[in-house]
Amino acid sequence: MFSLWLRNIAKIQNKTQIGTKCSIINQQVRQLRTLRSVQNEIQVESAEQSLPQEQRIKSHKEIALDFGNREAHVPSFNLAAHVNNSTTLQQFISLGVDLHSIERRKGLGDFVLRLDFEKDVKPYLRFLADQGVAPDDFGRLITKNPLLFKEDLDALQTRMEYLESKRFSVEARQRILTQNPYWLMFSTRRIDRRLGYFQKEFHLSGHDIRLLATKEPRLITYNMDHLRKSVFTLREEMGFSSKELQTLIVHKPRLMMISPDDIIERFSYIHNEMGLSHKQIVQCPELLASREFRLRERHEFLKLLGRAQYDPQKDLYVSPSDMVLGNNFYFVRNVAKSDLQTFDLFLKTR
Numbered sequence: 001m002f003s004l005w006l007r008n009i010a011k012i013q014n015k016t017q018i019g020t021k022c023s024i025i026n027q028q029v030r031q032l033r034t035l036r037s038v039q040n041e042i043q044v045e046s047a048e049q050s051l052p053q054e055q056r057i058k059s060h061k062e063i064a065l066d067f068g069n070r071e072a073h074v075p076s077f078n079l080a081a082h083v084n085n086s087t088t089l090q091q092f093i094s095l096g097v098d099l100h101s102i103e104r105r106k107g108l109g110d111f112v113l114r115l116d117f118e119k120d121v122k123p124y125l126r127f128l129a130d131q132g133v134a135p136d137d138f139g140r141l142i143t144k145n146p147l148l149f150k151e152d153l154d155a156l157q158t159r160m161e162y163l164e165s166k167r168f169s170v171e172a173r174q175r176i177l178t179q180n181p182y183w184l185m186f187s188t189r190r191i192d193r194r195l196g197y198f199q200k201e202f203h204l205s206g207h208d209i210r211l212l213a214t215k216e217p218r219l220i221t222y223n224m225d226h227l228r229k230s231v232f233t234l235r236e237e238m239g240f241s242s243k244e245l246q247t248l249i250v251h252k253p254r255l256m257m258i259s260p261d262d263i264i265e266r267f268s269y270i271h272n273e274m275g276l277s278h279k280q281i282v283q284c285p286e287l288l289a290s291r292e293f294r295l296r297e298r299h300e301f302l303k304l305l306g307r308a309q310y311d312p313q314k315d316l317y318v319s320p321s322d323m324v325l326g327n328n329f330y331f332v333r334n335v336a337k338s339d340l341q342t343f344d345l346f347l348k349t350r
Helices: 002-009 015-049 053-065 079-085 087-095 099-103 108-113 117-130 135-144 146-150 153-165 170-179 181-185 188-202 206-215 224-237 242-251 253-257 260-273 278-283 292-305 320-324 328-335 340-349
Strands: none
Touching: 079 087, 079 099, 079 108, 087 099, 087 108, 087 117, 087 135, 099 108, 108 146, 117 135, 117 146, 117 153, 135 146, 135 170, 135 181, 146 181, 153 170, 153 181, 153 188, 170 181, 170 206, 188 206, 188 242, 206 242, 224 242, 224 253, 224 260, 242 253, 242 278, 260 278, 260 292, 278 320, 292 320, 292 328, 292 340, 320 328, 328 340
16 A cells, blocks of 8 residues: 555656746745845945945955854755756655755755655655554654654664564554654664653653653653753742652643743742642643643633632632633633623723
């Protein structure tokens, strides 16, 4: 089935239309660049003419030697101009690859243009298909990480066999690849160290570490300095115990990817203004993942209505988890028991 699919994607249709669109786009880009260049030259010339000759010479020398203040020049690379003459780019388009996204990153446009589809790309597509990645996901995966084609296929296979040896299911491995294509750029030893860090830091079982990595694959390859700061913030500044921290991380691993300043601002409002205990926050970690202004709007509206009551032992109890469910219409109707007109008026007058 996969080989049939590969044969089908080789038949690129509407080649003439693509070429016509590219030609029109390129012509418009050239006109804009020419106009911008002329305007810049006129501005520079008029500015220079107003200066004495000695100052103009000095100014040119200063610009030539001013390496510190000069912006880094990233050459523009228009892949659309090469589509007609590149089978690889045509195949990428049929796969759903966003060429514009690739060409915006320095050096990737030239790298992609040099790839031979049959020799440099197709073997990797077979590898991804063998790992359970659906052909519909190829385009998004390649768009995010075209440097995948630089990696050795044997090394990639070893990295997937490592996950299999750690009892990651086929579905888990598939999710890891589609949600975090950069995972494949990390060596087996490096991934092993990362998984070991989380397991040791939060005292996780094998099941928990697999759940964590599958639920949020990006966390495993995230910046380690940021992760250490997040752990310090959650443990030392917010005061969560080791057991509470373990529960938080397993159920809502994305919390560690949020800016420490943002998450402590949310915690401060939830704990001090809404009056929720650490235990209640652990039971509903989605609160920390919600923006502070959204929590403030909803809590103050409930307070206005006399319904800001989060103690399950008292009347008119509102579950903290309901505070972050649905859009404003759902919240107003099902949680606040009010109407959207009243809520909108509250937002305008608060």
